[in-house]
Amino acid sequence: MNTPGTISRPLAHDPEKQVPSMNPSPLSLIARPEAGAFDERQNRKLEMQLMPEALARAQYCERRREAENERRALALVAARRLQRRAERTQMRARRALAMAVMN
Numbered sequence: 001m002n003t004p005g006t007i008s009r010p011l012a013h014d015p016e017k018q019v020p021s022m023n024p025s026p027l028s029l030i031a032r033p034e035a036g037a038f039d040e041r042q043n044r045k046l047e048m049q050l051m052p053e054a055l056a057r058a059q060y061c062e063r064r065r066e067a068e069n070e071r072r073a074l075a076l077v078a079a080r081r082l083q084r085r086a087e088r089t090q091m092r093a094r095r096a097l098a099m100a101v102m103n
Helices: 024-030 036-103
Strands: none
Touching: none
């Protein structure tokens, strides 16, 4: 069997059924604007080119989320520390008041 083409893209006899090549001529795009297979391959190629950008964006979002969680945790620790200090000051004030009333 001597048919031109490759195993993955056999060349059909009917021009309408032929799979467009990766680098179509400009005339073929004008003649067939609905070149779906070519557009799909181009889209897949574009997706592959944009993958590092998408990965970097995802990593950036994850790091930003981690930094925000870290900031919240530090703020909570600081708030608890201030609360304990305020409670100790309150207890000292009560003690001083009780001592003043007893004398």
